[in-house]
Amino acid sequence: MEHKARKFVNYCIRTLSVNLHFLYNDLKLFYKIIAGLVNLDLPLYLSLKKPQDVPYRTRANCEIVDLTDFTTIICDIRPISGSFRNSFFIRTYPKWNELPVSLRQSSSFELFSIKLKLHLLNSLDPSTSRTLR
Numbered sequence: 001m002e003h004k005a006r007k008f009v010n011y012c013i014r015t016l017s018v019n020l021h022f023l024y025n026d027l028k029l030f031y032k033i034i035a036g037l038v039n040l041d042l043p044l045y046l047s048l049k050k051p052q053d054v055p056y057r058t059r060a061n062c063e064i065v066d067l068t069d070f071t072t073i074i075c076d077i078r079p080i081s082g083s084f085r086n087s088f089f090i091r092t093y094p095k096w097n098e099l100p101v102s103l104r105q106s107s108s109f110e111l112f113s114i115k116l117k118l119h120l121l122n123s124l125d126p127s128t129s130r131t132l133r
Helices: 002-013 019-036 088-098 109-124
Strands: 046-050 073-075
Touching: 019 109, 073 088, 073 109
Parallel strands: none
Antiparallel strands: 046 073
16 A cells, blocks of 8 residues: 555646745754764754753644644754755755654655655645645
């Protein structure tokens, strides 16, 4: 069943805009970096958000406080120059944080790729919500 889903998603990914295609590839690489699948570390100015970084509990940060979200990234600096603002890590980490927690915490890269494609396709037209069966 997973093979059919992957085939369908690969077919649908061709319909993504160029911007979404770049975003898809950026987020795949970011997942590999977070999961330790590539020989590249997060820069020192990016770190995983911990419960002690949250001053008080809200609906937006309750998953961090409850230790169910361990993949939210925070940045310690503010980019000033245009070239730094457009660098890979600075442009990708906010998009990473916008992904659903269940997607960011996928157990394997293949599963993450499929879920990410579906998420991006659903973001184009939420009325035709696609899911893995």
